[in-house]
Amino acid sequence: MKREEILDGLRQSPKVDVCVIGGGINGISVFRELALQGLNVVLVEKHDYCSGASSALSRMVHGGLRYLENGEFKLVQESLIERDRLLRNAPHYVRPLPTTVPVFDIFSGLGNGIVRFLGLTRHPSRRGAVTIKAGLSIYDFLTRKRALMPRHQFRGRRATLEKWPALNPDIKSSATYFDAWVSHPERLGIELLQDGLWANPAARALNYAAMRRDEDGGYVIEDQVGRTFTTVEPRLVINATGGWIDITNGALLSPQVQPGPLVGGTKGSHLIIENATLRDALADHMIYYENEDGRICILFPYLGKVLVGSTDIRVDDPEGVRCEADERDYILQSLAFVLPGISIRPEEIVFQFSGVRPLPASADNFTGRIPRDHFCTVVEPQNGGVPVLCMIGGKWTTFRSFGELAADMTLERLGRPRRVETTERAIGGGRRFPSDTATWISRLAAETGLSLGRAAELFARYGTDVEVVASCVAAGLDVPMPHPGYSKCELLFLIRNEAVEHLDDLLLRRTTLAVSGELSLDMTDAVLDLLTQEKRWTPAQRTVERTRFLTLLNERHGVNEDTLSARNEPRSTECDTTAKSG
Numbered sequence: 001m002k003r004e005e006i007l008d009g010l011r012q013s014p015k016v017d018v019c020v021i022g023g024g025i026n027g028i029s030v031f032r033e034l035a036l037q038g039l040n041v042v043l044v045e046k047h048d049y050c051s052g053a054s055s056a057l058s059r060m061v062h063g064g065l066r067y068l069e070n071g072e073f074k075l076v077q078e079s080l081i082e083r084d085r086l087l088r089n090a091p092h093y094v095r096p097l098p099t100t101v102p103v104f105d106i107f108s109g110l111g112n113g114i115v116r117f118l119g120l121t122r123h124p125s126r127r128g129a130v131t132i133k134a135g136l137s138i139y140d141f142l143t144r145k146r147a148l149m150p151r152h153q154f155r156g157r158r159a160t161l162e163k164w165p166a167l168n169p170d171i172k173s174s175a176t177y178f179d180a181w182v183s184h185p186e187r188l189g190i191e192l193l194q195d196g197l198w199a200n201p202a203a204r205a206l207n208y209a210a211m212r213r214d215e216d217g218g219y220v221i222e223d224q225v226g227r228t229f230t231t232v233e234p235r236l237v238i239n240a241t242g243g244w245i246d247i248t249n250g251a252l253l254s255p256q257v258q259p260g261p262l263v264g265g266t267k268g269s270h271l272i273i274e275n276a277t278l279r280d281a282l283a284d285h286m287i288y289y290e291n292e293d294g295r296i297c298i299l300f301p302y303l304g305k306v307l308v309g310s311t312d313i314r315v316d317d318p319e320g321v322r323c324e325a326d327e328r329d330y331i332l333q334s335l336a337f338v339l340p341g342i343s344i345r346p347e348e349i350v351f352q353f354s355g356v357r358p359l360p361a362s363a364d365n366f367t368g369r370i371p372r373d374h375f376c377t378v379v380e381p382q383n384g385g386v387p388v389l390c391m392i393g394g395k396w397t398t399f400r401s402f403g404e405l406a407a408d409m410t411l412e413r414l415g416r417p418r419r420v421e422t423t424e425r426a427i428g429g430g431r432r433f434p435s436d437t438a439t440w441i442s443r444l445a446a447e448t449g450l451s452l453g454r455a456a457e458l459f460a461r462y463g464t465d466v467e468v469v470a471s472c473v474a475a476g477l478d479v480p481m482p483h484p485g486y487s488k489c490e491l492l493f494l495i496r497n498e499a500v501e502h503l504d505d506l507l508l509r510r511t512t513l514a515v516s517g518e519l520s521l522d523m524t525d526a527v528l529d530l531l532t533q534e535k536r537w538t539p540a541q542r543t544v545e546r547t548r549f550l551t552l553l554n555e556r557h558g559v560n561e562d563t564l565s566a567r568n569e570p571r572s573t574e575c576d577t578t579a580k581s582g
Helices: 003-012 025-036 065-070 073-089 110-117 129-142 157-163 185-199 242-252 276-281 325-338 396-414 437-448 452-474 488-497 503-510 521-535 539-557 561-566
Strands: 015-021 041-044 094-103 153-156 173-182 204-206 209-213 219-223 228-239 266-273 286-290 296-302 305-309 349-357 374-379 388-393
Touching (some): 003 219, 003 228, 015 396, 025 041, 025 185, 025 396, 041 209, 065 073, 065 129, 073 094, 073 129, 073 173, 073 396, 094 129, 129 173, 153 157, 185 204, 185 452, 185 503, 228 242, 228 396, 242 349, 242 388, 266 325, 276 305, 286 325, 296 325, 305 325, 349 539, 374 396, 437 452, 452 488, 488 503, 488 521, 503 539, 521 561, 539 561
Parallel strands (some): 015 228, 094 286
Antiparallel strands (some): 094 173, 209 219, 219 228, 286 296, 296 305, 374 388
16 A cells, blocks of 8 residues: 555544554554554654664564663563574574673672672673573573473684684673574564555554644644645554654653653664674674673674674663764774773774664663663543553564554453464564575576576565565566666665655665665666656655765764765676676
């Protein structure tokens, strides 16, 4: 259903069961849950889907080992269960990640961990081998019935340095356990959204649209693309805007019923680094380490580069957060501590990103003490108004269970039964996922005429959903793009089928071109030409869009036009992305 069709349908019939405000991973999750139950549900996102905190995660899918110090055992157990479900339901994007913890002490942190567990405010100290062993033993215990991945193991100093010779030589030992990582989090969000839309014709979603109260106490949706206003009459509103929850409540609720602050976000920033020595030093593991101040940092291979992070800084306004110079310095300093022999040049930082963790409001002056759990609270209406259910907290790993919780509360209020469970429901390209991927890819190549390399590349991006993309690509003579891994047909498919409205939707979220440091200025302009043609933009509109994107890339992600120009390569006359003739 196209944008205008959605808006026309709402104008003709404005009454809906539920409006979900916020198209991040949690908002999309509850939208999908409600759509699968047959509700007339509308999702409204003021920017693009998964463009806020849901695109700025650490790319980890994990139980939260460090949350054990806060006594959040229920959250860790839930997170580990959801991690394992994602490994089964989204195997095309979520994969096991061996994780190694360098250990610098034996008993350090033991007393501090007990104090923190008891709820007393105290800054962290270094965690020694005993503390880490206890935490990993609990991890193993909580996953003992599923046993999808190996139990943890310890290595002595010599064995550790033999495997990771670049590690700080002051280590005493190391511990290795398994968690998971997600390669394309924004694409997984799109697949969840499509799952809900395809399952229920009464489910509709709009990006670049905002919802607010009107002067009469009703609600209106502002379409930021067409600049129109549409009345909507929901029975219940779900505020799933994460770090924006309090701001959104200001637009949804009358002053008389607005609650006090519900969230208090902290900013986490990350760097993507292109350095072969650094990547090779990791030996395909994540290094989960403590900086000298006790702050947990991560370091792991990501799409051929290395992801390093993160910071944890309180912020009042979640809009427009970015990785500041002092945060870059902190992250690089932590990297120099754990791998002292590897230096990073400024130009090797190919991308950076920052997002706001939507934590529950807290007066604790140490951000690590703020609970990472999630819950829902309902703001009750006055004078026959509409109740607003607010989704507070949440981490990326638990998006499904959080969406299920909010959906069950909604169904109970509306007197509707749950018809479909999502615990074992495969997501997008994880459906019918083959155990023998090589044979599956060979069959795809043979059936579509694509080269084996191109079929494998598309399978890595879309999982089993690649069949639809590959059919589109193979239907006619494809046209190469400046980036040899993409072609015109594939990009047009994304533009036409995945609600692309701006250049950053395509280059930052529907693809990994920008985050992987592979975006050039030539590729930017070539994709902009496709988008201009599809949207029928004037030359002036094209210029505005180009300036908008380059400004965003520079200010938010530390990539300027000169950097993009330096990545330009001579356009190839042959492209492995084309279908073979015959």
